[in-house]
Amino acid sequence: xxxxxxxSGLVPTILLAIAVAGCDTIGQPLTPFxxxxxxxVAFERIDxxxxxQFRKLVQNLSSEADTRRIAVxxxxxxxxYRVKGYAAAQIRGKQxxxxxxxxxxxxxxxxxxxxxxxxAATNRQRGWGAADDQVLHRIAHEGIDQLATFLVAPxxxxxxxxxxxxxxxxxxxxxxxADTVSLALAR
Numbered sequence: 682x683x684x685x686x687x688x689s690g691l692v693p694t695i696l697l698a699i700a701v702a703g704c705d706t707i708g709q710p711l712t713p714f715x716x717x718x719x720x721x722v723a724f725e726r727i728d729x730x731x732x733x734q735f736r737k738l739v740q741n742l743s744s745e746a747d748t749r750r751i752a753v754x755x756x757x758x759x760x761x762y763r764v765k766g767y768a769a770a771q772i773r774g775k776q777x778x779x780x781x782x783x784x785x786x787x788x789x790x791x792x793x794x795x796x797x798x799x800x801a802a803t804n805r806q807r808g809w810g811a812a813d814d815q816v817l818h819r820i821a822h823e824g825i826d827q828l829a830t831f832l833v834a835p836x837x838x839x840x841x842x843x844x845x846x847x848x849x850x851x852x853x854x855x856x857x858x859a860d861t862v863s864l865a866l867a868r
Contacts, residue, residue, distance in 0.1 A: 718832035720761035721752045727766035741821030749829045777802040777811035796827040
């Protein structure tokens with residue numbers, strides 16, 4: 682006859698023993714939880730946001746990182762990864778969309794991934810005025826979610842962009858295109 686009380690006590694005991702014994706053959710502890718984010722992260726800066734929205738976004742990022750147990754350190758401290766962010770408010774018809782991009786760099790200052798997204802404002806404000814608490818919270822939530830996914834299984838390196846297809850044209854003798862536009866971004 683099968684003893685259900687014995688079995689119900691045995692299963693948790695076995696699971697606990699497996700978790701405690703989480704060592705490899707040379708006695709080194711393994712990651713305590715599979716899929717937990719690993720590594721430390723420092724946010725260098727997030728360009729483009731007005732001061733008020735920047736401060737609120739930083740608060741939201743901190744809260745979201747704590748929730749997902751991501752080790753965020755001061756930008757002056759030592760970190761395995763450094764994040765530089767950019768944000769822009771785009772007006773599309775009657776709606777404002779906040780577009781954001783985070784570049785994640787390794788200790789060798791090489792970009793290892795790019796995270797990003799868009800959050801549409803649901804209020805009637807235009808431009809940065811539309812970046813209310815809900816929009817900033819959604820950006821922080823999505824950004825930290827993408828960062829956590831990266832930290833669980835970071836790739837070796839972001840592939841280099843493919844070279845532009847070559848054309849057999851002699852650049853020195855080619856006349857300048859009439860529709861060429863020069864664009865400089867100023868801050």
